[in-house]
Amino acid sequence: MLKNIIVAVVLMLSAIKITAQNSVEFKVISDEKEAxxxxSVYMKNTTIGAETNLDGIAIINNIPDGKQTFVVSFIGFETIEKTIQFPTSKKQIIIELHENEETLDAVVIQSTRSKRAIAEIPTRIEVVGAEELGEKAVMNSANIAMVLRESTGIQMQQTSANSANQSIRIQGLDGRFTQLLKDGFPLFGGFSSGLSIMQIPPLDLQQVEIIKGSSSTLYGGGAIAGLVNLVSKKPKDEREISLMFDQTSRNGSTLNAFYSERFNKFGVSLYGSVNRQQAIDVNDDHFSDIPKVRSFSINPSLFYYPNEKEE
Structure with missing residues (x-):
């Protein structure tokens, strides 16, 4: 008899517990009555909650009897707390969220002048070293076109078939937007788009520095596409003498010579070039296809070193 009473009490308590678990449906909408x-909908101070679906509905189960407070929130909207007495006869509770004006202000992006000088901002520079220049000088000592042509993003465009003039195009821009420098100073008065690159042999160059892109506008309006800086060799303690002679199949001859040496506080470098080309009529129409050329250039430099720290 006692056993039957205990079983009955347990069943009654279970039934009471089951009936004490409530369920509620929330529908969350905006000011425009859109879902x-x-x-997020959850019961305050508990882990019971849910998120609204595509229809803006969230169903929460296992809610005990009594007053329960629910928190409804969404990014960009004001958070709302709703208190409900359970059990309740309402099957669906509609919650309307209002936009939070403080968090939905227009985002304005502004740029101002930096206190950092442009000259101090790092710039990506590609460098063609002396070893590679030496290889190219052996292959073609008459001009630097071969050196520049093998760098990515640079095209050498021939602008004249007779004079062999070429322009340097960086990243597809016209040659007039490329600045050509020698030891940091403009060559050809800053106008290098249609002049002969053949007049710049690599024999006396220590390295070639290439800057691509608009960051090179620091060097003037002619450097919008980029710039090429030719760095000359400097005298060393050991004497350096280089001679190179080229002969073409069309009676063209070029002789290049370079000498440099350092004497204590003084140093000297001397570069000379002689070019001789006979006029050639290739198709026998009594007009020369290759013009007659006689040219020479000499470039002496004197260096002074006040102390041992100066290079």
Missing amino acids: IVGA
Whole structure:
């Protein structure tokens, strides 16, 4: 008899517990009466909650009897707390969220002048070293076109078939937007788009520095596409003498010579070039296809070193 009473009491308590678990459906909408997807609905101070679906509905189960407070929130909207007495006869509770004006202000992006000088901002520079220049000088000592042509993003465009003039195009821009420098100073008065690159042999160059892109506008309006800086060799303690002679199949001859040496506080370098080309009529129409050329250039430099720290 006692056993039957205990079983009956347990069943009654279980039934009471089951009936004490409530369920409620929330529908979250905006000021425009549109459903809000992904809004968070949870019972305060508990882990019981849910998120709204595509219809803006969230169903919460296992709610005990009594007054319960629910928190409804969504990004960009004001958070709302709703208190409900359970059990309740309402099957669906509609919650309307209002936009938070403080968090939805227009985002304005502004740029101002930096206190850092442009000259101090790092710039990506590609360098063609002395070893590679030496290889190219052996292959073609008459001009630097071969050196520049093998760098990515640079095209050498021939602008004249007779004079062999070439322009340097960086990243597809016209040659007039490329600045050509020698030891940091403009060559050809800053106008290098249609002049002969053949007049710049690599024999006396220590390295070639290439800057691509608009960051090179620090060097003037002619450097919008980029710039090429030719760095000359400097005298060393050991004497350096280089001679190179080229002969073409069309009676063209070029002789290049370079000498440099350092004497204590003084140093000297001397570069000379002689070019001789006979006029050639290739198709026998009594007009020369290759013009007659006689040219020479000499470039002496004197260096002074006040102390041992100066190079």
